Amino acid sequence: MTSPARLAPQRPEATPVTRQNSTTSAVAALLDNHSALDYERAMIDTVVRVSQTMSDCTTPFSGITPERLSRSVAQIDLDRPVGDIPAALRELDQTYLRDAVYFHHPRYLAHLNCPVLIPAVVADAVATAVNSSLDTWDQSAGGTLMERRLIEWTAGRIGFGPDADGIFTSGGTQSNLHALYLAREHTLSRHAPDDARRADALSRLRIFTSTDSHFSVRTAARMLGLSRHAVVALDVDDERRMSVADLQIRLAECRRDGLIPMAVVATAGTTDFGVIDRLHPIADVCTDAGDVWLHVDGAYGGGLLVSPTRRAMLSGAERAHSMTIDFHKSFFQPVAASALIVRDHTFMDHARHHADYLNPERMARAGIPNQVDKSLQTTRRFDALKLWFTLRVLGADAIGELFDAVIDLADEAWSMIEDDRRFEVSAKSDLSTVVFRYRADDSVSPEHIDAANLHARQALSASGAALVASTTVDGATYLKFTLLNPRTTPGDIREVVDLIADHCVDYLADVTDCRVAG
Numbered sequence: 001m002t003s004p005a006r007l008a009p010q011r012p013e014a015t016p017v018t019r020q021n022s023t024t025s026a027v028a029a030l031l032d033n034h035s036a037l038d039y040e041r042a043m044i045d046t047v048v049r050v051s052q053t054m055s056d057c058t059t060p061f062s063g064i065t066p067e068r069l070s071r072s073v074a075q076i077d078l079d080r081p082v083g084d085i086p087a088a089l090r091e092l093d094q095t096y097l098r099d100a101v102y103f104h105h106p107r108y109l110a111h112l113n114c115p116v117l118i119p120a121v122v123a124d125a126v127a128t129a130v131n132s133s134l135d136t137w138d139q140s141a142g143g144t145l146m147e148r149r150l151i152e153w154t155a156g157r158i159g160f161g162p163d164a165d166g167i168f169t170s171g172g173t174q175s176n177l178h179a180l181y182l183a184r185e186h187t188l189s190r191h192a193p194d195d196a197r198r199a200d201a202l203s204r205l206r207i208f209t210s211t212d213s214h215f216s217v218r219t220a221a222r223m224l225g226l227s228r229h230a231v232v233a234l235d236v237d238d239e240r241r242m243s244v245a246d247l248q249i250r251l252a253e254c255r256r257d258g259l260i261p262m263a264v265v266a267t268a269g270t271t272d273f274g275v276i277d278r279l280h281p282i283a284d285v286c287t288d289a290g291d292v293w294l295h296v297d298g299a300y301g302g303g304l305l306v307s308p309t310r311r312a313m314l315s316g317a318e319r320a321h322s323m324t325i326d327f328h329k330s331f332f333q334p335v336a337a338s339a340l341i342v343r344d345h346t347f348m349d350h351a352r353h354h355a356d357y358l359n360p361e362r363m364a365r366a367g368i369p370n371q372v373d374k375s376l377q378t379t380r381r382f383d384a385l386k387l388w389f390t391l392r393v394l395g396a397d398a399i400g401e402l403f404d405a406v407i408d409l410a411d412e413a414w415s416m417i418e419d420d421r422r423f424e425v426s427a428k429s430d431l432s433t434v435v436f437r438y439r440a441d442d443s444v445s446p447e448h449i450d451a452a453n454l455h456a457r458q459a460l461s462a463s464g465a466a467l468v469a470s471t472t473v474d475g476a477t478y479l480k481f482t483l484l485n486p487r488t489t490p491g492d493i494r495e496v497v498d499l500i501a502d503h504c505v506d507y508l509a510d511v512t513d514c515r516v517a518g
Contacts, residue, residue: 031129039129042085049089053097060105062098063464069099106488107466107496112271112300112326114484116334117399123389124334127382134168134380135372136358144369147384154325155341157305157396159318165345167374168338168384172299173216175324175340176265178351178376180207180220182322182342183263183293185350191260206254208232209265210242212272214297217265230262240427242266242277244285251289263293268314268323269301269330272471272480273426274410274433276301279316287319296323299338301431303330306400310407313430321347327387329484330403330431337383348374405486406432413481413493422501426473432483435473438504448512450477456503466496 031039073095082088102108104115133139134147147168155164169175184205192201205226209217211233221230232250235243247264254261264286266277279296286292296317298304302325304314317323320343327337342348352373354361363370372378390399410432417436418425426435437453453470454477460466469480479500481493 043125045086045089049093050097053093054102054104057102057105059464060102060108060467061461061464063462064099065462069095101467104485104487106485106492108485109481109483109488109493109496110467110469112329112482112484114329114332115487117332117390117394119390119393120333120386123386126389127385130382132382134382134384135375135378136370137363137368140371140382143382143385144371146388147371147382148369150384150388151339151341153391154305154339155343158314158323158341160341160343163344163346164341165348165374166339166341167348167371168380169340169375170336170377171328171338172214172297172324172326173219174376175299175326175338176214176216176295176297177220177223178340179295179322179324179342180217180263180265181224181376182347182350183207183295184224184226186293186321186347187260187262189350201260203227204259205262206230206232206259207263207265208234208247208250208254208261210234210236210267210270210277212236212240212242212270212275213265213267214271214299217297226262238427240270240273240275242282244278244281247282247285251285251292255289261289261292263295265295265297266320268296268298268304268317269431271300272433272473273435274300274429274431274482275427276313276430279314279319283316283319293322294320296320299324299326300329302326303400303403306331306396307404308397308400309404318343331387331390331399332402332484333386333390337387351376402486403432406483406488409486409488409490409493410434410481410483412490413483416490416493417497420497423497426478434481434483435471435478436480437476437478438501440504440508444508444512446476448508451511452504452507453477453479453500455507456500459503460496460499465499468496468500 028035028038076091076095082091103113132141132143134143137144151166151168152164155166158164167178169178184202187205188198188201192198202225207217207221207226207230209231218231222228232254234250235246237243251261264282266279266282268276268279283294286294298314298317301314302323304310305325307313322340322342325339325341327333327339328335331337354364354373358370358372358378364373371380407430410429413434414425414428417423417434422438423436424439426437429435438449438456440449440452457468457470457479460468469482471478471480481496
């Protein structure tokens with residue numbers, strides 16, 4: 001029986017609308033040469049409303065609960081249009097804009113979400129209006145060439161040579177999946193060149209990555225049909241970097257047991273700690289083990305490619321077979337903008353395909369530059385345009401300086417919290433992450449301390465004063481700042497830290513009679 005909460009809302013009878021009138025109205029709303037002025041007015045109204053909302057934003061979040069906002073959204077009758085864009089914008093203000101999480105606010109400190117650069121927003125609006133699809137030349141023309149040029153530019157920044165290639169993707173998860181798909185096919189082509197041996201070889205493939213690497217590595221292994229034991233989790237050292245010694249040991253064990261090393265995934269900026277694995281030593285191990293595919297997940301740390309001062313932190317990435325970069329993180333671009341870059345264009349051949357209705361082989365022989373044969377997607381929006389436009393307006397150094405600024409801020413924040421006797425800090429980040437926790441004296445149980453830290457996070461969110469993240473370090477609950485806003489100041493950090501301490505003190509006072517620090 002259907003739950004009452006799931007029943008469709010009752011609504012009065014709609015005024016009959018003839019099909020002809022409805023169709024005429026819909027046609028009038030299409031963006032074309034007949035409606036260009038309507039588009040202009042609508043965009044002006046929209047920009048004014050969003051601009052006003054952002055200008056009036058005093059906190060990163062309203063603190064609204066899921067239950068309350070769910071009721072508001074559920075009341076919208078999607079079968080009864082409001083009739084015009086101004087009315088729909090007013091409604092949108094109530095269902096979305098008013099309660100959105102605003103990453104541009106200096107006290108949004110939670111996840112890997114960045115404020116976005118205005119040139120990128122402008123370019124994204126252009127890409128949406130023109131609506132190019134980047135799968136084939138006859139759907140994108142110049143967009144195809146611009147994306148290819150950006151792939152070439154990014155590959156050059158990594159240190160790959162002129163034979164490099166790549167493709168824009170929807171994000172780091174897809175980029176990592178694509179890289180590991182190529183690694184799988186590359187490895188099988190060497191160990192199981194015929195179908196008869198493929199199934200057996202597939203079950204023996206192994207991926208090596210640290211316990212702190214992104215979950216998408218494990219997701220990709222499942223999607224690629226590998227064994228449930230395929231991902232080998234390697235130890236991390238005291239700095240939370242992949243243990244190169246453990247990598248050597250586990251690779252040797254893999255060979256001894258008749259298994260096949262498919263790939264090693266090193267991380268250039270772990271999600272929790274923002275640390276960069278030792279890329280050169282890892283590349284040495286991969287080479288010594290028979291040129292095992294090395295993938296560098298640089299979704300977070302890729303912004304170092306444009307850093308005027310810290311580019312050397314990615315030294316060794318040029319020795320990888322492939323690399324993931326998320327421009328919608330440390331390049332300050334709107335979602336979605338990611339890329340997979342490979343050192344040798346022939347690596348992409350493992351995914352190439354031709355469809356007579358889309359990119360027949362005759363077009364490839366004629367040199368027509370189609371992108372669909374390199375992508376896991378078919379229809380793909382022109383996400384490269386925003387990075388292109390940002391580079392043309394601001395230049396690479398300006399983007400890099402923004403990333404440098406948040407890394408400098410994280411250094412200062414880590415030192416600030418380390419010196420605060422109310423808190424303890426975890427491993428120091430190479431990038432812009434700070435992992436820490438409130439601590440009490442020895443009379444307070446670890447369970448109460450964990451609960452106090454989670455309470456502080458939830459209380460901050462409920463008040464809307466700030467948003468922070470949480471994670472688990474060696475079984476204990478920690479809080480996390482992910483700093484990607486160059487307008488965030490040490491003063492913002494200090495005030496949020498004080499709020500966290502106050503919430504923890506209040507919580508512990510309610511649940512225990514123990515004396516607490518501070």
